[in-house]
Structures are given as structure tokens and as C-alpha cells.
Amino acid sequence: MILQNEYLRAEIKSRGAELISVKNTADYEYIWQADEKIWAKHCPVLFPICGRLVDKKYTYGGKTYEMNSHGFASTSIFREERVSETEAKFILTESEETLKQYPFRFVFTVRYALEKNTLSVEYRVENPAKEDLYFSFGAHEAYNAENFEKWSVELEKEEDLYLKKQPVLGYLEEGRQLFEKNVKELPLTYKLFENDALIFDGLQSRSVLLKRDETPVVKVEFPDFKELLLWTKVGAPYLCIEPWNGLPDYVGGSGEFSEKKGIIRLGGGKTFSAVHKITFF
Numbered sequence: 001m002i003l004q005n006e007y008l009r010a011e012i013k014s015r016g017a018e019l020i021s022v023k024n025t026a027d028y029e030y031i032w033q034a035d036e037k038i039w040a041k042h043c044p045v046l047f048p049i050c051g052r053l054v055d056k057k058y059t060y061g062g063k064t065y066e067m068n069s070h071g072f073a074s075t076s077i078f079r080e081e082r083v084s085e086t087e088a089k090f091i092l093t094e095s096e097e098t099l100k101q102y103p104f105r106f107v108f109t110v111r112y113a114l115e116k117n118t119l120s121v122e123y124r125v126e127n128p129a130k131e132d133l134y135f136s137f138g139a140h141e142a143y144n145a146e147n148f149e150k151w152s153v154e155l156e157k158e159e160d161l162y163l164k165k166q167p168v169l170g171y172l173e174e175g176r177q178l179f180e181k182n183v184k185e186l187p188l189t190y191k192l193f194e195n196d197a198l199i200f201d202g203l204q205s206r207s208v209l210l211k212r213d214e215t216p217v218v219k220v221e222f223p224d225f226k227e228l229l230l231w232t233k234v235g236a237p238y239l240c241i242e243p244w245n246g247l248p249d250y251v252g253g254s255g256e257f258s259e260k261k262g263i264i265r266l267g268g269g270k271t272f273s274a275v276h277k278i279t280f281f
Contacts, residue, residue: 051248136246
């Protein structure tokens with residue numbers, strides 16, 4: 001599916017409702033092009049979990065289920081609905097396959113809309129059942145960042161940055177650690193990511209600006225999201241800016257899905273939505 005206006009051309013595929021390209025009128029590509037030798041994804045959509053489950057397992061209703069990191073949305077085929085030349089919806093519902101790993105009925109919609117040089121991404125979860133629905137969702141957009149250490153991330157506000165503790169790769173534990181005080185702009189280095197993603201704790205800023213040599217390239221606004229992560233594979237020419245409503249498992253947690261930290265509980269017949277916006281300069 002291609003969305004286009006006089007500023008941008010965006011391409012989204014039905015598999016995973018994944019954004020795979022955004023170009024401006026000068027044909028500059030903002031999105032990482034999924035080199036299989038490095039990281040074979042562009043901008044995966046995370047649902048119904050964000051991050052990893054301990055041993056890839058959780059329990060619910062007295063049963064144990066298995067699910068891979070970030071859930072199944074990124075490998076699922078969404079139904080496409082074109083609204084206009086600049087807007088489209090991608091819809092996923094439960095199936096025989098999803099029910100084996102996630103025992104809930106759901107309607108998960110990802111809506112993309114272009115307005116001038118901004119792409120709006122809305123995530124909407126509807127619960128068609130009477131019982132509560134438990135879920136998380138998040139974005140994992142990767143932006144091209146050639147000559148990585150010429151890039152930086154500017155925060156909306158100057159603040160003391162804290163990180164969630166990651167005692168084991170991919171998992172969390174209670175507490176937080178001070179990363180750096182009085183930060184407005186964070187120069188990017190591969191050293192920052194030697195221990196995996198930066199998962200901020202208590203971040204006040206609700207937008208960040210990705211810059212190259214002090215020139216703004218991409219702005220990400222995420223007022224509806226509780227968490228923000230930054231990640232790259234060491235040595236790779238991209239940066240992922242990831243607004244999440246959800247968290248990886250905590251070491252020592254109960255494994256009960258309804259008790260998972262960061263999980264959203266949605267009552268029967270209810271709807272939950274969140275929007276983040278990406279502006280391309």
C-alpha cells in the first residue's frame with residue numbers, strides 16, 4: 001500500500017502492517033531498508049506483547065502459553081482498507097493460529113495517515129468479548145543513520161535520564177539507574193548500545209528529534225505512550241526510536257499474564273487507542 005502527497009511517499013506492507021519506506025521529494029529514504037545481513041526488519045509493529053517473556057512463556061486461566069518476543073503481529077497478514085490517497089487502515093483479528101498462543105478475541109487496527117510532512121500512526125484495540133482483554137503494543141521504527149556517530153537525539157525537555165535495570169539481556173528488574181544528569185541532547189555512539197536497548201525510566205519528554213550534524217531529520221512525538229526505547233545493533237547504520245505501551249518481563253515475576261508489568265486491561269466491548277506522529281524534514 002502506498003500513501004502519497006506533495007511532501008512524502010510512504011509504503012506499508014500487509015504483512016505486519018509494517019512501514020517499509022518513507023521518501024521525500026528528493027528521493028531521500030528515511031527508513032532502514034532491512035539488510036538481512038544486519039537486521040532484516042524495517043519498522044515492526046509489536047502486539048500483543050512488547051519485549052521478551054521469560055522462557056517465552058506465560059500463564060493465563062490456569063494454562064501455559066508460548067509466544068515469541070514482541071508477539072505475533074509482525075508476522076501476521078493484516079487486512080488492508082484504503083481510506084484515501086493519504087490514509088489507510090490495516091486490521092488484524094484473532095485466528096486459529098493466534099488463539100493457540102493468545103487466548104483472546106480482539107480487533108487490532110493500525111492506521112497510517114499523511115498530512116504534509118508528518119505521518120500519523122494510530123494503534124486501536126477493540127475487545128469484542130465480554131471478558132477482559134490483556135495486551136501491550138508498541139512501535140519499533142528504524143531510521144537510516146549512516147555515519148552513526150554524527151547523529152544525536154534531542155529531547156523535548158532537559159532532564160535527568162534514568163534507565164530501567166536490565167540484569168539479564170532482554171529482561172528487567174525492580175529499580176532504576178542514573179544514566180546522566182541534565183541532558184537535552186544525547187550524542188549517539190555504539191558504546192551506548194553494548195548492553196542492548198536504552199529503556200528510559202520516568203522520561204518526561206514526549207517527543208524526540210533525531211539529528212545529523214545538528215540538522216533535524218526526524219521528529220517522533222509519543223504523548224499517548226508510557227515508555228520510550230532507543231536501540232541499534234552495534235555497528236549498524238540505523239537507530240530505532242520505539243514508543244511502547246508495555247514492557248519486557250521482569251526477572252522473578254509470577255508469569256501470570258494479567259499481572260505482567262505494563263500490561264493494559266481492556267473491559268468487554270471497550271476500545272483503547274494511542275497515536276504517535278513522525279515528522280520528516
